[in-house]
Amino acid sequence: MDAFLILEDGQVFKGKSFGARKEVICEVVFNTSMTGYLEVLTDPSYQGQGVVMTYPLIGNYGVCLEDAESVKPWHSAFIVRELSRTASNFRSEQDLESYLIANDIPGIQGVDTRAITKILREEGCMGGMITTNPDFDLDELLPKLKGYQVKDAVKTVSRKEKEHFPGDGLKVALLDLGTKSNIANSLNKRGCDVTVYPAFTAAEEILGDQPDGIMLSNGPGDPKECVSIIKEIKKLYDSDVPIFAICLGHQLMALANGADTRKMRFGHRGGNHPVKDLATGRVYISSQNHGYVIKKESVPKNLAEVSFINVNDKSIEGLRYKGKNVRTVQFHPEASPGPVDTAYLFDEFIEMMKGAKNA
Numbered sequence: 001m002d003a004f005l006i007l008e009d010g011q012v013f014k015g016k017s018f019g020a021r022k023e024v025i026c027e028v029v030f031n032t033s034m035t036g037y038l039e040v041l042t043d044p045s046y047q048g049q050g051v052v053m054t055y056p057l058i059g060n061y062g063v064c065l066e067d068a069e070s071v072k073p074w075h076s077a078f079i080v081r082e083l084s085r086t087a088s089n090f091r092s093e094q095d096l097e098s099y100l101i102a103n104d105i106p107g108i109q110g111v112d113t114r115a116i117t118k119i120l121r122e123e124g125c126m127g128g129m130i131t132t133n134p135d136f137d138l139d140e141l142l143p144k145l146k147g148y149q150v151k152d153a154v155k156t157v158s159r160k161e162k163e164h165f166p167g168d169g170l171k172v173a174l175l176d177l178g179t180k181s182n183i184a185n186s187l188n189k190r191g192c193d194v195t196v197y198p199a200f201t202a203a204e205e206i207l208g209d210q211p212d213g214i215m216l217s218n219g220p221g222d223p224k225e226c227v228s229i230i231k232e233i234k235k236l237y238d239s240d241v242p243i244f245a246i247c248l249g250h251q252l253m254a255l256a257n258g259a260d261t262r263k264m265r266f267g268h269r270g271g272n273h274p275v276k277d278l279a280t281g282r283v284y285i286s287s288q289n290h291g292y293v294i295k296k297e298s299v300p301k302n303l304a305e306v307s308f309i310n311v312n313d314k315s316i317e318g319l320r321y322k323g324k325n326v327r328t329v330q331f332h333p334e335a336s337p338g339p340v341d342t343a344y345l346f347d348e349f350i351e352m353m354k355g356a357k358n359a
């Protein structure tokens with residue numbers, strides 16, 4: 001069956017429907033990862049987005065559920081050049097199309113993903129619609145797509161109950177803003193005892209459990225939507241418990257300390273983003289998925305300094321808070337998918353917690 005991707009600027013791409021037969025409006029973004037489509041699908045930070053994969057063949061190794069980064073896929077739609085006709089891997093439990101049908105996510109294949117990516121890169125990410133109905137009326141539709149914004153993003157994806165992943169070592173409280181599983185796994189692997197808290201947990205409750213350190217996770221949507229969470233994060237900051245924050249957590253910590261964020265033109269999504277550690281000059285290849293960024297001029301110089309920048313566009317990729325055990329990064333040290341060059345940051349977090357404990 002034919003399917004259509006309609007962009008808010010009126011451009012229409014015709015392809016074939018796969019996955020769920022469903023009409024959706026979403027924010028259309030692109031991801032340049034060459035592998036790891038299941039991790040991308042199950043990363044809660046993509047909630048409400050239609051993701052264009054620039055790698056042309058998707059689905060060839062099926063769905064290996066042990067690679068999932070959360071309980072289900074969160075995309076509004078999946079947009080690919082070619083859906084592999086065979087799924088071949090000894091770990092695969094089902095093919096991608098059945099997985100998308102089971103999770104009610106529509107896909108479109110056979111569209112020119114290279115052309116779509118070039119449009120998004122030049123004009124910026126846009127609202128879009130995926131539909132199998134050929135009788136759409138662009139005049140009626142385009143105003144609905146223009147400036148489409150994901151709403152209530154963190155509330156939609158965060159877990160509702162506390163969850164405990166035991167370990168013998170340091171006690172870490174992980175605030176689930178839409179966390180990928182590999183954040184808790186990366187801490188567990190290093191011996192940490194991890195308790196995951198729903199996003200709307202009061203700071204007093206987290207601090208009452210006396211963690212050795214706090215992690216703020218990644219998550220979807222516009223960071224400025226998280227008004228009440230930002231207030232709690234400020235209390236966590238003031239507590240002097242060591243904090244490590246990733247992506248949305250990094251943005252919220254900055255907002256809690258008076259900085260500002262802005263929407264990027266097309267964001268950073270993929271497994272090939274170079275970031276530079278300003279202290280050493282060393283460049284790491286990082287995994288990324290974000291559409292917002294901290295405004296450079298807004299960083300309060302008395303409170304924080306830039307620790308990492310993006311080599312391509314020089315945007316802020318990390319902050320170090322002065323006189324505090326608080327480090328935050330815009331990229332994903334937990335990878336999944338993507339390179340693990342920056343996984344050492346979890347070791348640094350553990351050293352920071354040990355240091356604070358022995359002080």
Ligand SMILES: NC(=O)CC[C@H](N)C(=O)O
Nearest residue numbers: 218219247248290291292
């Ligand atoms: N992966 C993330 O945490 C993304 C953070 C935020 N939603 C953004 O797009 O910038």
